[in-house]
Structures are given as structure tokens and as C-alpha cells.
Amino acid sequence: MGRTILAAVALLSVTALAGSATASPSSAGGHFDRPQRGFAPGETVLRDGTPEEVGLDPTPIDAALQQIAAWTERTPGREHPMYAGAVSLLVHDGVVVRREAVGKEQRYSDGAGTELPADQQEPMGVDTIFDVASISKLFTSIAALQLVDDGSVELDAPVAQYLPEFGVNGKQGITVEQLLTHTSGLQAEAQLWKLPPEQRIPSIMQLTPEHPPGTNYTYSDPNMITLGVLVQRVTGERLDRVVAERITGPLGMRDTGYNPPAAELHRIAATEFQADPPRGMVRGQVHDENAWSLGGVAGQAGVFSTADDLATLGQALLNGGVYNGSRILSEDGVAKMLTNYNDAFPGNAHGLGFELDQRWYMAGLSAPHTAGHTGYTGTSLVIDPLSRTVAVLLTNRVHPSREWGSNNPARQELAQGMARALAVRPEFGSASWFTDRAGTLTTDPLGPVSGPVQVSYSAFVDTQRDSDGSDPLLLESSVDGTNWQPVPVRAKGPGAPKDAQQQLAGSGHRSWWEVRGSVAAEPGQQVHLRWRYAPNDQYTGRGVNVDGILVADRDATLLDGELQADRLHPEDWTSTDR
Structure with a gap:
């Protein structure tokens, strides 16, 4: 009963x-x-x-x-x-x-x-x-x-x-x-x-x-x-x-x-x-x-x-x-x-x-x-x-x-x-970045920075989500472009996880999330960022979209993805209007 x-x-x-x-x-x-x-x-x-x-x-x-x-x-x-x-x-x-x-x-x-x-x-x-x-x-x-x-x-x-x-x-x-x-x-x-x-x-x-x-x-x-x-x-x-x-x-x-x-x-x-x-x-x-x-x-x-x-x-x-x-x-x-x-x-x-x-x-x-x-x-x-x-x-x-x-x-x-x-319309401008397979979206080197770097973007995530963390979307940073570390992020929106995450996954909510993360960096360093989708399960979702990328330190905007799309380098990601 x-x-x-x-x-x-x-x-x-x-x-x-x-x-x-x-x-x-x-x-x-x-x-x-x-x-x-x-x-x-x-x-x-x-x-x-x-x-x-x-x-x-x-x-x-x-x-x-x-x-x-x-x-x-x-x-x-x-x-x-x-x-x-x-x-x-x-x-x-x-x-x-x-x-x-x-x-x-x-x-x-x-x-x-x-x-x-x-x-x-x-x-x-x-x-x-x-x-x-x-x-x-x-x-x-x-x-x-x-x-x-x-x-x-x-x-x-x-x-x-x-x-x-x-x-x-x-x-x-x-x-x-x-x-x-x-x-x-x-x-x-x-x-x-x-x-x-x-x-x-x-x-x-x-x-x-x-x-x-x-x-x-x-x-x-x-x-x-x-x-x-x-x-x-x-x-x-x-x-x-x-x-x-x-x-x-x-x-x-x-x-x-x-x-x-x-x-x-x-x-x-x-x-x-x-x-x-x-x-x-x-x-x-x-x-x-x-x-x-x-x-x-x-x-x-x-x-x-x-x-x-x-x-x-x-x-x-x-x-x-x-x-x-x-x-x-x-x-x-x-x-x-x-x-x-x-x-x-x-x-x-x-x-x-x-x-x-x-x-x-x-x-x-x-x-x-x-x-x-x-x-x-x-x-x-x-x-x-x-x-x-x-x-x-x-x-x-x-x-x-x-x-x-x-x-x-x-x-x-x-x-x-x-x-x-079915369309997933961009949150900003005329296009967003999309992938439904393993790949990366990498920035040019950013900086030299004045200190910690703040990253914000919108993410549409429709992936397999199991207890083993299948099919994650990760934001990663590097100071040399070779060695990468996950950037903890917080997401806000329907279906978003409540706490900080090192990777994002989820399905069924069908909504864009507002995502923010912070990268520890020393003054004078350059910072590389990349978004990496890593499906590792045979049953995948529709995929992931990223849009509205904005990167800044305490003094200046380092990257505006809507105005500087040429500074983003896709590998198995595509720019799409839907």
C-alpha cells in the first residue's frame, strides 16, 4: 500500500x-x-x-x-x-x-x-x-x-x-x-x-x-x-x-x-x-x-x-x-x-x-x-x-x-x-558546440593571467549516467598544454547536480545548465582549457552542447567564446545551430 x-x-x-x-x-x-x-x-x-x-x-x-x-x-x-x-x-x-x-x-x-x-x-x-x-x-x-x-x-x-x-x-x-x-x-x-x-x-x-x-x-x-x-x-x-x-x-x-x-x-x-x-x-x-x-x-x-x-x-x-x-x-x-x-x-x-x-x-x-x-x-x-x-x-x-x-x-x-x-537551440548567438562522441574542445593559451581564472559556460548534457560515472563531460585545465587536471564545476538548472562536480552527466531533464568553475593559477602563467566528452558505455544519450563560454581573471576577460570562436579548436566537436 x-x-x-x-x-x-x-x-x-x-x-x-x-x-x-x-x-x-x-x-x-x-x-x-x-x-x-x-x-x-x-x-x-x-x-x-x-x-x-x-x-x-x-x-x-x-x-x-x-x-x-x-x-x-x-x-x-x-x-x-x-x-x-x-x-x-x-x-x-x-x-x-x-x-x-x-x-x-x-x-x-x-x-x-x-x-x-x-x-x-x-x-x-x-x-x-x-x-x-x-x-x-x-x-x-x-x-x-x-x-x-x-x-x-x-x-x-x-x-x-x-x-x-x-x-x-x-x-x-x-x-x-x-x-x-x-x-x-x-x-x-x-x-x-x-x-x-x-x-x-x-x-x-x-x-x-x-x-x-x-x-x-x-x-x-x-x-x-x-x-x-x-x-x-x-x-x-x-x-x-x-x-x-x-x-x-x-x-x-x-x-x-x-x-x-x-x-x-x-x-x-x-x-x-x-x-x-x-x-x-x-x-x-x-x-x-x-x-x-x-x-x-x-x-x-x-x-x-x-x-x-x-x-x-x-x-x-x-x-x-x-x-x-x-x-x-x-x-x-x-x-x-x-x-x-x-x-x-x-x-x-x-x-x-x-x-x-x-x-x-x-x-x-x-x-x-x-x-x-x-x-x-x-x-x-x-x-x-x-x-x-x-x-x-x-x-x-x-x-x-x-x-x-x-x-x-x-x-x-x-x-x-x-x-x-530534434533541435537543441543555442543559448547564445547562432551556434553552440556539439558532440556525441569522444572528443575535445580546446582553447588557445590564455594569459598571462593575473591570478585565479573564472570560467562560465552553458552546457546541455544528455548522457548515460551510471554509478560508474559513464559518459562524463569534463572541464580540464593545463599550464603546459600537455598535463591536464579536472576543474570542479557547479551547475544550476533543472536536473543539475546539487554539489560541485568534477564531471557532468545526466539525462532526461532536457534543459541547459549554467556552469561555473575556478582554475587556480599563479600570476604570469598561461592557462589552457578544454572541454572533453568521454563516453565509455555502449548506450549513449543524445550528446552534449557547450555555449556561451566566458573566461576571465580578476583584471580582464581572457576569452569570449561568442566573439572569439576562432580561439576554440574542436576535435570531433562541431559548431551547430541546432
């Missing part, structure tokens, strides 16, 4: 401006450094357009899409293509700015990767239907929260209140909320397909938790299988009917559902060639063995969808639960999906259903309320309320074999391309 109350308090940050859902669109479209508050206008309906008309730079988007296309073939460092094909879709401020299909829906004939004859391979289309795997969990979660909205289910109630057979073997205290946040203590997996049909769901009800409820985060399929059973028990309808009647139907998601009809097989991306169980090349049936063993309808997997349909779902949530006049969830329900309930488990931020702030696939779009989910088949959905952006990447990366590797680099590439397309 206590954690629910704390989470409810946290909701205020999302819902305080919920009334803005009916306001006119902001003029901040296309900006990364002007975060939106509250929900998008409820009447926002997706339409096609160009990046330029909503203030985006198309160049990083196009570069990301080119790389995603390249991964449909063998690339350096990979034995196989990353996936047979992919569909990418990007939305900003209600405008679909890119929709692109590459590669093949079906390319291989067996698990070894034998290619079909060219005339039997089927090209990917923008309307290709994908098995979205664990993205299905979002539909189950929304269905459960709809029951919370109408009072049929209470989040802090024991699951056993709705499923009495669940309340055995230490599960009596597991709550609905704990299923949604993966903190129930249940194990990660269960191999239901190896059991007789009549034992599959009962075996989930009989599980013994691996950890006491609420003490551990474990991403768990049994959590969502149980939640799906709960939805069915409370509504009296099968989960697929609930999803169709209460989510996909009202939103007009015509290509989304379970067990797609055989007539649509030509539009469905193939997944894996399975030998155990002996299913052959799986296409048009759910890839997940447990969902397959449950008839294709389960809480953790089973949904098939298209990029356009998932974008519609994303926009409905950005709108506060309403789309094209149909409301599927209250604003409070959406806020619960976008608020972290897992503060006790750093790195595993989770709303009620959604993963939050996961840099490993959200890349530069990450922020505390950035929501998303991935699917084992190679799918991902990212929803960034701060920029009102949706990024959908659907691939068939398990075709023909799950052993061919991950498509995480493609997930990162698309999200990072979109983040880079």
Missing part, C-alpha cells in the same frame, strides 16, 4: 498539466530542449508529413534508416544479417515523418539459413503484420488498467481476490500492481508447452515465488500470463475479445489482434524455423511457445500488429488515453503507465505495464517518463511524452533462428536518429 501511495504522489508530475490535453499545440515542435508538459491535445490524429514541417532535421533520421537497411545484409562484425527485414515508423507532434520498409518478410527455408529462390522470397511492406511478441504485454496491461478505471479491480488488492486458486504457495500477498511492475517475485519463465493442455494455466496458479513479493525485480512472463487470466476472469470474456472490444476496435487498429486470419498470411513476417517443438517455419502463428500452447492468446504474447497500428496506440497514450474521439484509458490510468513504481530497483524503472527510461533501446529519447517495450521477435515501441514522439521498429530478427543475434543496435539507431533530429 505504501508504494502505491508514493507512486500516486509521483503521478502529479505527469498529471498536473493534464488539462493541457485540450490546449492548442505548442510552438516547441522539433525541439529537444523545450520539453512538453502534460498530454498532447486529445484531438491529435496521425497524419503524414515531412520532418521539416514539424521542425526536425531529416539528416540524422535518414542516416539511421540507411543503417537499418544495411543490416538486412551481412555487415562487418556479423556472421549473418541482423534481420531479414524491417519496418520503421517515426511520429512527431502527430505527424508521421518517416515510414519505411526494407528487406524481406520471408527469406529463408530452414533454420540453417538456406535462402529461398529469389522468386519465392517476399518483400517487406510498410503494412506488413508482425508478431510483436512481448509488446503484447502492453495490451494486457491496458486491459487491466481499464478494469482499475471502472472500479472492477484494485491495484493494491491481492491477485487471489480475483483468482482464488492463485493464492497458494506463498503468493497470497502478491498484488495486481506487483504483476504489472514485475515485482511479484515470480520466476522469469515457465515452459507450459511441455505440459499437457489441462495443466498449463493451473501450473502457473501453483507456482512458488522465487523471492518475497515486492523485494526483487524479475521480468516475468508468468506475471503477465496471470494478469491475462485475471482480465478474463473479471470480464467474463477471453482476452482476445477484451482487447478487440476495448482497445483495438475503438482505436481503429484494424490489423492488430491475436491469431491473424489465413487470408492475411501474405502480409505476415515469418519468424523462426522451430524444431523443438517441431513447428517448421513459423508464419502467421505466434512465435512464443507458451502462447502457442495456449491457443495463441495469452497475457505475455500473441498480438500481431503493424507499425501504423502501434503508432496509433502510441499517439492515443500521448493524448492521455483518447484517439479520434474514442477513450480507452483515463488520463490517470495513462499517467500510471508513465510513472516509475520501481524506485527501489535502480535500472529497472517500470510504470504499470511500460518499461521506462531504458537507454539500451531508447537511446537519446530516454527520460524518466519515456515509455516503451520490446519484443523477442525483434520489435520495439518507444513513446517520448517530452517531445511527443513515437518510434516504432519492427523486424523479424528471429527469422530463421534466434541464435543469429540481437537487433538492439537497430533499436538504438532509430531512437538516436530521432533524438538527433
Whole structure:
């Protein structure tokens, strides 16, 4: 109960401006450094357009899409293509700015990767239907929260209140909320397909938790299988009917559902060639063995969808639960999906259903309320309320074999391309200095000085921030241009650290910081300064900008970066107006 109350308090940050859902669109479209508050206008309906008309730079988007296309073939460092094909879709401020299909829906004939004859391979289309795997969990979660909205289910109630057979073997205290946040203590997996049909769901009800409820985060399929059973028990309808009647139907998601009809097989991306169980090349049936063993309808997997349909779902949530006049969830329900309930488990931020702030696939779009989910088949959905952006990447990366590797680099590439397309406007003048890779921005020798040197500048920092100090921006000084020492700095602004720091890192605040530091120097010395970005983690943010550099001693201004840009020497930094 206590954690629910704390989470409810946290909701205020999302819902305080919920009334803005009916306001006119902001003029901040296309900006990364002007975060939106509250929900998008409820009447926002997706339409096609160009990046330029909503203030985006198309160049990083196009570069990301080119790389995603390249991964449909063998690339350096990979034995196989990353996936047979992919569909990418990007939305900003209600405008679909890119929709692109590459590669093949079906390319291989067996698990070894034998290619079909060219005339039997089927090209990917923008309307290709994908098995979205664990993205299905979002539909189950929304269905459960709809029951919370109408009072049929209470989040802090024991699951056993709705499923009495669940309340055995230490599960009596597991709550609905704990299923949604993966903190129930249940194990990660269960191999239901190896059991007789009549034992599959009962075996989930009989599980013994691996950890006491609420003490551990474990991403768990049994959590969502149980939640799906709960939805069915409370509504009296099968989960697929609930999803169709209460989510996909009202939103007009015509290509989304379970067990797609055989007539649509030509539009469905193939997944894996399975030998155990002996299913052959799986296409048009759910890839997940447990969902397959449950008839294709389960809480953790089973949904098939298209990029356009998932974008519609994303926009409905950005709108506060309403789309094209149909409301599927209250604003409070959406806020619960976008608020972290897992503060006790750093790195595993989770709303009620959604993963939050996961840099490993959200890349530069990450922020505390950035929501998303991935699917084992190679799918991902990212929803960034701060920029009102949706990024959908659907691939068939398990075709023909799950052993061919991950498509995480493609997930990162698309999200990072979109983040880079959003502008960070200079704080001063017409340009700031930017980098998203290791590099330095070094001054000419300054001085001779009259004593200690004061440095001030503005910094926009969107980087990975872990306990090991990943991806720092450092200000360093030297008296000989060879040996460098960190300069402690203090930053002021939203999300800035409270105390003096030897390096700056942070993400999600989307604001410029005012930064000041002091360099000890003896009269008569010359001082060299440099800004150094040192990413050392594979999951980076949008990058860093520095602007408004001003250096002075007690007698004079030594450097005005706005007037003397020629005295700053970039190595892998660029001057940019966005």
C-alpha cells in the first residue's frame, strides 16, 4: 500500500498539466530542449508529413534508416544479417515523418539459413503484420488498467481476490500492481508447452515465488500470463475479445489482434524455423511457445500488429488515453503507465505495464517518463511524452533462428536518429558546440593571467549516467598544454547536480545548465582549457552542447567564446545551430 501511495504522489508530475490535453499545440515542435508538459491535445490524429514541417532535421533520421537497411545484409562484425527485414515508423507532434520498409518478410527455408529462390522470397511492406511478441504485454496491461478505471479491480488488492486458486504457495500477498511492475517475485519463465493442455494455466496458479513479493525485480512472463487470466476472469470474456472490444476496435487498429486470419498470411513476417517443438517455419502463428500452447492468446504474447497500428496506440497514450474521439484509458490510468513504481530497483524503472527510461533501446529519447517495450521477435515501441514522439521498429530478427543475434543496435539507431533530429537551440548567438562522441574542445593559451581564472559556460548534457560515472563531460585545465587536471564545476538548472562536480552527466531533464568553475593559477602563467566528452558505455544519450563560454581573471576577460570562436579548436566537436 505504501508504494502505491508514493507512486500516486509521483503521478502529479505527469498529471498536473493534464488539462493541457485540450490546449492548442505548442510552438516547441522539433525541439529537444523545450520539453512538453502534460498530454498532447486529445484531438491529435496521425497524419503524414515531412520532418521539416514539424521542425526536425531529416539528416540524422535518414542516416539511421540507411543503417537499418544495411543490416538486412551481412555487415562487418556479423556472421549473418541482423534481420531479414524491417519496418520503421517515426511520429512527431502527430505527424508521421518517416515510414519505411526494407528487406524481406520471408527469406529463408530452414533454420540453417538456406535462402529461398529469389522468386519465392517476399518483400517487406510498410503494412506488413508482425508478431510483436512481448509488446503484447502492453495490451494486457491496458486491459487491466481499464478494469482499475471502472472500479472492477484494485491495484493494491491481492491477485487471489480475483483468482482464488492463485493464492497458494506463498503468493497470497502478491498484488495486481506487483504483476504489472514485475515485482511479484515470480520466476522469469515457465515452459507450459511441455505440459499437457489441462495443466498449463493451473501450473502457473501453483507456482512458488522465487523471492518475497515486492523485494526483487524479475521480468516475468508468468506475471503477465496471470494478469491475462485475471482480465478474463473479471470480464467474463477471453482476452482476445477484451482487447478487440476495448482497445483495438475503438482505436481503429484494424490489423492488430491475436491469431491473424489465413487470408492475411501474405502480409505476415515469418519468424523462426522451430524444431523443438517441431513447428517448421513459423508464419502467421505466434512465435512464443507458451502462447502457442495456449491457443495463441495469452497475457505475455500473441498480438500481431503493424507499425501504423502501434503508432496509433502510441499517439492515443500521448493524448492521455483518447484517439479520434474514442477513450480507452483515463488520463490517470495513462499517467500510471508513465510513472516509475520501481524506485527501489535502480535500472529497472517500470510504470504499470511500460518499461521506462531504458537507454539500451531508447537511446537519446530516454527520460524518466519515456515509455516503451520490446519484443523477442525483434520489435520495439518507444513513446517520448517530452517531445511527443513515437518510434516504432519492427523486424523479424528471429527469422530463421534466434541464435543469429540481437537487433538492439537497430533499436538504438532509430531512437538516436530521432533524438538527433530534434533541435537543441543555442543559448547564445547562432551556434553552440556539439558532440556525441569522444572528443575535445580546446582553447588557445590564455594569459598571462593575473591570478585565479573564472570560467562560465552553458552546457546541455544528455548522457548515460551510471554509478560508474559513464559518459562524463569534463572541464580540464593545463599550464603546459600537455598535463591536464579536472576543474570542479557547479551547475544550476533543472536536473543539475546539487554539489560541485568534477564531471557532468545526466539525462532526461532536457534543459541547459549554467556552469561555473575556478582554475587556480599563479600570476604570469598561461592557462589552457578544454572541454572533453568521454563516453565509455555502449548506450549513449543524445550528446552534449557547450555555449556561451566566458573566461576571465580578476583584471580582464581572457576569452569570449561568442566573439572569439576562432580561439576554440574542436576535435570531433562541431559548431551547430541546432
